[in-house]
Amino acid sequence: MYCLILMRYRGPDPREPFTPRWNLNGEPAKGRTFGLPLCGQSPHYSRALTDLVQECLYEQPGHRPDLRELKTRVQNGWRAAFKADATLDAWDDFLPQPPPPPPPPPKLKPQRCKGIRRNGKACKKKLAADEYCGQHQGQRP
Ligand SMILES: [Zn+2]
Numbered sequence: 001m002y003c004l005i006l007m008r009y010r011g012p013d014p015r016e017p018f019t020p021r022w023n024l025n026g027e028p029a030k031g032r033t034f035g036l037p038l039c040g041q042s043p044h045y046s047r048a049l050t051d052l053v054q055e056c057l058y059e060q061p062g063h064r065p066d067l068r069e070l071k072t073r074v075q076n077g078w079r080a081a082f083k084a085d086a087t088l089d090a091w092d093d094f095l096p097q098p099p100p101p102p103p104p105p106p107k108l109k110p111q112r113c114k115g116i117r118r119n120g121k122a123c124k125k126k127l128a129a130d131e132y133c134g135q136h137q138g139q140r141p
Contacts, residue, residue, distance in 0.1 A: 032059040
């Protein structure tokens, strides 16, 4: 999310912690964090979200929001965005196209038995898959 906010490939530099001098989601910073200051860096993401990402980058794990808090705050942000008539991102653009339907099975000609009857005439009994009916199995070449 840090990279998306800044539209850059590289993540935060772990060698350069800093202490934000601004409030993160209404509270003073709890300690040092990493990366570039995200405050006001994105025209696409809310200040609440960029602050939340900055909080997730706190040096001390205990200062970071836990999973439950993260979920609650993301849900609250989601609801607030919908109340403000936010438009949905076209996530479908990132999903692969569904596979095309499989081709229909080829139409099979009804097969006829290739066996020869005792009277010398062709059997021609209709068959589903085999070339010889049960009576003429022994005539296979
Ligand atoms: Zn037959």
